[in-house]
Amino acid sequence: MLKTTFIDAAYQILKAKRIPLTAEEITKTALERNLIKTSGKTPVATMGANIYMDIKRHGDNSLFTRIERGKFGLKEWEENQTGQKVYKKSTFKGVAYEILKSENKPLNFQEITEIAKKRKLLTSSGKTPEATMGAQLYADIKKFGDRSLFVQLGKNKFGLREWDIEVLKDEIEKQDKEIFIPEKKRSIVGDPINFEGLIYCPLNENGVIFLFSKIHDKLGINIEAIQVSYPDAKARRKTVKGWEDIWIEFEYKSSHFKIHKHDPKECDIIVCWEHDWRECPIEVIELKSVIQKLKG
Numbered sequence: 001m002l003k004t005t006f007i008d009a010a011y012q013i014l015k016a017k018r019i020p021l022t023a024e025e026i027t028k029t030a031l032e033r034n035l036i037k038t039s040g041k042t043p044v045a046t047m048g049a050n051i052y053m054d055i056k057r058h059g060d061n062s063l064f065t066r067i068e069r070g071k072f073g074l075k076e077w078e079e080n081q082t083g084q085k086v087y088k089k090s091t092f093k094g095v096a097y098e099i100l101k102s103e104n105k106p107l108n109f110q111e112i113t114e115i116a117k118k119r120k121l122l123t124s125s126g127k128t129p130e131a132t133m134g135a136q137l138y139a140d141i142k143k144f145g146d147r148s149l150f151v152q153l154g155k156n157k158f159g160l161r162e163w164d165i166e167v168l169k170d171e172i173e174k175q176d177k178e179i180f181i182p183e184k185k186r187s188i189v190g191d192p193i194n195f196e197g198l199i200y201c202p203l204n205e206n207g208v209i210f211l212f213s214k215i216h217d218k219l220g221i222n223i224e225a226i227q228v229s230y231p232d233a234k235a236r237r238k239t240v241k242g243w244e245d246i247w248i249e250f251e252y253k254s255s256h257f258k259i260h261k262h263d264p265k266e267c268d269i270i271v272c273w274e275h276d277w278r279e280c281p282i283e284v285i286e287l288k289s290v291i292q293k294l295k296g
Contacts, residue, residue, distance in 0.1 A: 006050040009035040011063050011074070020071035020091060023048030067091050069132070092129075092136045095121045096158070097149055106157040109134035195291050202273045202287075208250050211287055212271050218294060219285070221246075231267045253277075254284050 004012070009030040014021060017029075027047040030036045040046055051072050055062045060075075067073040073091075095116045100107060103115070113130045116122045122129055137158050141148045151161050190201035196214045201207070209232075216223055220238040224245075227233070232250045236243040246268040251257050254270050255277040264281045275286035 004035050006030075006036060006047050007054055007063070010047065010051055010072070014064075014072065014074050018077075020067035020073045022070050023051065023072070026051075026072070092122070092133050093140055093150075096133060096137060097160070100150075100158065100160050106153045106159040108156045109137060109158065112137075112158070193291055195295060201291075202252065205250050205252050205256075208252055208271060208273050208287060211273075211291075212250065215287075215290065215294065219290070221248075230262055254280055254286070 010026050012035065013026050013029045013033075021029075024044045027036075027044045030047070031043065036043070038046065051064050055064050055066065063075055064072050065075050065077075096109075096112050098121070099112050099115050099119075107115075110130050113122070113133045116133075117129070137150055138152070141150050141152055146161075149161055151159050153159050188203065189199075190203045190207070192199060193201045198211060198214065202211055209226075213223070216235070221235050222237075222243070223233055223235045225234045230249065231247040233248040235246050235248055237246050247266065248269045248271055249257060249262060249267045251260075251270055251272045252274070254272045254275045256272075257264075257267075257270050257280070258277060267282060270280065270282060270284045271287065272284065273287050275284045275289075277284070
């Protein structure tokens with residue numbers, strides 16, 4: 001029995017299987033069916049090289065085409081009697097076509113891939129099917145132009161060429177009008193106080209700490225240490241007996257002390273901008289009142 005060439009064997013197998021196959025799958029079937037005879041140690045590499053070279057040498061006249069990464073199909077699968085592209089359902093482009101057809105609206109490649117996953121239409125073992133889907137759709141439109149079944153709408157959405165042209169125009173106009181205008185970042189400040197070089201009042205705990213650092217000596221308090229754990233600061237306050245040690249917790253509002261669930265037994269004073277916790281069990285220094293007195 002005469003053996004066929006690698007190219008002939010590949011054509012016969014793909015013709016019979018009617019699905020994209022890798023060079024390894026084609027070679028395995030060819031050997032099982034006794035279609036090829038080879039003494040080489042790498043028949044898979046020889047099969048892949050033969051198909052690649054046929055595509056490279058003959059271009060659009062080749063019997064074969066690369067359907068997806070590592071897989072080959074037949075050129076005759078790609079065109080119907082009208083000369084327009086068609087795709088096998090098992091390929092990325094075939095899946096994209098079926099989804100766009102059923103959804104009947106433009107989708108980006110991430111949306112197409114997500115639907116394909118939910119419907120279990122993709123058999124790819126790759127880690128980035130979204131990237132593969134997008135790359136294949138972009139490449140198909142670029143390569144085949146008006147013969148592609150797909151059209152690109154706006155920057156990243158795809159539709160079907162068979163859709164009504166007015167629908168496509170409306171979608172393109174819609175995409176063009178959807179110009180994203182980022183919200184301007186605007187700074188927010190507190191009420192003006194114009195005190196000791198500080199123009200505005202604090203809006204948070206850090207502002208309270210900064211303001212207190214400007215006036216603590218006027219209150220007869222020296223800060224010895226600031227810490228990240230509770231309470232925030234160790235200080236000393238002048239009394240008739242001398243400088244006694246105190247523990248201070250800074251808050252924007254005194255009620256935040258309760259919200260943060262701090263233990264009053266471990267703290268002596270709350271320094272805040274606004275004192276709104278009248279039942280507070282420990283001493284509170286409200287900086288808002290202090291500033292008014294110092295300015296007056």
